[in-house]
Each structure stands twice: as structure tokens, then as C-alpha cells.
Amino acid sequence: MICNTMETKFITPTTTLPVANVQALASNNLKTVPSRYIRQALDLEIFADNEIPVINLGKLTDDDHEELAKFHLACQDWGFFQVVNHGVGEDVIEKMIEDVGEFFELPLEEKKSRSVKSEGYGRTFVFSEEQKLDWGDMYYLHTQPVESRNYAAWPTHRPLTFRETVSTYSLEMDRIKTILVGGMAKNLGINEGKFTNMFNNGTQSMRMNYYPPCPEASKVLGISPHSDATGLTVLLQFNQVHGLQINHNGTWVPVKMLPNALLVNIGDIIEILTNGKYKSIEHRVVVSKEKARMSVATFHETHESVVIGPLPELIINGETEQYKHVSFVEFFTMFLSRKLDGKSFLDDLKLKH
Numbered sequence: 353m354i355c356n357t358m359e360t361k362f363i364t365p366t367t368t369l370p371v372a373n374v375q376a377l378a379s380n381n382l383k384t385v386p387s388r389y390i391r392q393a394l395d396l397e398i399f400a401d402n403e404i405p406v407i408n409l410g411k412l413t414d415d416d417h418e419e420l421a422k423f424h425l426a427c428q429d430w431g432f433f434q435v436v437n438h439g440v441g442e443d444v445i446e447k448m449i450e451d452v453g454e455f456f457e458l459p460l461e462e463k464k465s466r467s468v469k470s471e472g473y474g475r476t477f478v479f480s481e482e483q484k485l486d487w488g489d490m491y492y493l494h495t496q497p498v499e500s501r502n503y504a505a506w507p508t509h510r511p512l513t514f515r516e517t518v519s520t521y522s523l524e525m526d527r528i529k530t531i532l533v534g535g536m537a538k539n540l541g542i543n544e545g546k547f548t549n550m551f552n553n554g555t556q557s558m559r560m561n562y563y564p565p566c567p568e569a570s571k572v573l574g575i576s577p578h579s580d581a582t583g584l585t586v587l588l589q590f591n592q593v594h595g596l597q598i599n600h601n602g603t604w605v606p607v608k609m610l611p612n613a614l615l616v617n618i619g620d621i622i623e624i625l626t627n628g629k630y631k632s633i634e635h636r637v638v639v640s641k642e643k644a645r646m647s648v649a650t651f652h653e654t655h656e657s658v659v660i661g662p663l664p665e666l667i668i669n670g671e672t673e674q675y676k677h678v679s680f681v682e683f684f685t686m687f688l689s690r691k692l693d694g695k696s697f698l699d700d701l702k703l704k705h
């Protein structure tokens with residue numbers, strides 16, 4: 353979600369505390385898990401079945417009015433939707449699953465050697481010894497613009513095709529982002545060129561997640577509830593192992609993704625730009641007793657020269673601005689200095705009227 357190109361390299365994230373590797377911990381045949389992972393009163397009751405909207409990207413590209421209307425409602429009422437007919441080749445997705453899967457299977461020391469500054473393996477958002485820990489490991493890379501890549505954090509020779517695989521996939525994610533952002537502009541009645549331009553050559557990064565099986569699965573979380581501090585996230589879930597839940601009107605809704613679908617969610621930056629017309633939605637991950645789960649979240653932000661604040665053309669009909677205007681650098685400096693905690697980051701950017 354940040355990059356180290358000319359300007360943003362001055363962002364100095366508060367250093368996160370080192371934590372144990374969960375994959376290694378889980379491989380010890382544990383019967384119980386350390387207390388720092390155990391959540392009190394974890395509400396795992398599910399009240400709603402899967403109703404996450406499904407958007408046909410091909411139809412959206414063709415300006416199909418019905419699909420655009422469906423897309424508008426998905427952005428307004430859900431903030432999360434599945435995307436089908438997205439045009440990403442099955443081979444591209446299969447290769448991504450294979451290479452990322454192979455990376456997580458590397459010996460721990462080899463994975464750990466892929467950690468440089470705020471990027472790479474094992475980066476976390478842990479700032480105190482009391483903070484509860486997530487039952488998962490992550491590998492985080494800046495992927496666009498290409499100059500922002502720090503190949504020191506990328507695998508060198510295993511998986512052999514990793515660079516090529518991630519590069520191809522990264523361009524496909526960027527293509528999807530551009531179609532979606534264009535559709536949003538049409539639906540919001542704002543200048544499409546101006547809106548898509550804000551996201552042109554924007555930053556893109558990938559968070560690859562590995563959640564090992566857990567003997568006390570019902571007492572831990574793979575990722576704490578959070579919204580994404582990004583514009584748009586496109587999520588690839590591996591091998592139909594579900595676990596993501598979204599907070600829809602106060603209820604945790606489990607996401608059962610369709611085979612071959614990608615999941616998209618709106619992040620805090622779009623919530624701010626649209627003055628809250630489209631909202632970023634809190635989500636969390638639950639884990640399984642038997643199966644490891646993997647996913648890749650691809651985050652897309654605006655170009656780093658964009659000031660993040662409500663667009664004036666969306667402040668209409670006597671509305672008031674709901675959020676502060678902050679520079680891209682300020683936005684991410686604030687984000688990186690705190691733990692993931694629901695939507696509390698966005699709350700700090702809200703104007704108190």
C-alpha cells in the first residue's frame with residue numbers, strides 16, 4: 353500500500369515488533385495455541401447467508417446499463433462484490449497459485465531472508481506486547497509502478513518463475529482496477545477521464561497471506577477486523593478454501609467465492625474521495641482446523657501526487673465534507689503507525705462537525 357519511489361520513500365513506518373512465524377508454530381502438532389492468539393468472546397455466529405453481489409466485468413466494459421446499475425448498488429450497499437467474466441486467463445491465475453504456494457513452502461530461513469525494510473516476508477502491524485496476534489503469515493511486495501519494486505525482497509531462484517508470474521498478474525489486476533474505476537465514475541456522474549487519471553500509474557502492492565490450520569480454530573482470527581487503507585482491493589482466494597467474512601450492517605457474512613471469481617472491495621481512499629457514497633467495509637478472516645488457507649490481496653491506490661479528500665463535484669445538494677484532505681504521504685504515514693483496528697483509522701480522518 354506504499355511504495356518507495358521518489359516521494360514516498362520518505363515515509364518512515366513505525367517499526368513493528370517481531371512475532372513468531374505462525375506456519376512454523378503450527379507445524380509443531382500443537383494441541384492448544386499460545387494465549388496471545390486467543391480472542392475473548394469471538395463472535396463467530398453467522399446470521400446471513402452469502403448474498404455478495406456478482407458483477408460481470410465484460411458487461412461493465414460494454415457499458416451495459418443494467419450491469420452498471422447493479423455495480424452501483426454493490427458499491428453503495430455492500431462495498432464488496434465478486435467479479436466474473438474478468439478476462440484473467442486461467443493459466444495466469446493457476447501460475448500465481450502455484451508460485452505463491454511454492455514460496456510459502458520454502459524453508460523458513462529462506463523466506464525470512466526476503467524481508468527488506470517495510471516489505472517482504474513477516475511484516476506485521478504489531479506495536480505492543482499485549483496486542484492479540486493473527487493466526488497467519490504474510491508476504492508483502494510493492495508491484496507497481498515497476499520502479500517501486502525492491503527486488504531484494506523478491507525470491508531469487510525459487511520459485512523460478514515468480515517475477516514473471518507476479519508481473520503478468522499485476523498488469524491484469526491493474527486492468528481490472530481501471531475498468532472498475534471507470535464504471536464508478538459513470539455511476540457517480542463525475543468526469544470519467546479525471547477519475548481514472550487519478551488512479552493512472554497509481555501504486556499497487558500485494559499482500560500474500562498464509563493461514564495454517566489451527567487446533568483452536570474457533571478462538572483465533574487469521575486477520576483482525578479491518579478495512580483496507582487503499583482505493584480498491586482485488587482478492588484471489590486459493591483452491592476454494594473459504595474463511596473471509598465481511599461486516600454487512602453489523603453482521604458477519606461469510607464469503608463463499610464462486611470458482612474462478614475474484615473478489616473486490618472498496619478501500620478507505622475511495623470512501624474518502626466519494627465523501628462516503630461508497631464505503632470501505634470491515635472484514636476479517638477465520639481459519640480452519642484442517643486446511644491451510646491462502647490468498648493474495650492486490651491493493652490499488654491513486655497516483656502519489658493526489659491529495660486524498662472528498663471530490664468537490666461530489667459535494668452536492670447541501671452536503672458537507674465528511675473527511676479531511678491529506679497528502680498521499682501523510683495518509684500512509686498515519687496508516688502505518690497503528691495496528692489494524694476496524695475502521696478506526698478512517699474515523700481519525702473524519703471531520704468532526
Ligand SMILES: O=C(O)CCC(=O)C(=O)O
Nearest residue numbers: 559561575596637647649
Ligand atoms: O485472506 C483474505 O481473504 C483477506 C485478506 C485481507 O483482508 C487483506 O490482506 O487485507
Ligand SMILES: [Fe+2]
Nearest residue numbers: 579580635649
Ligand atoms: Fe483486507
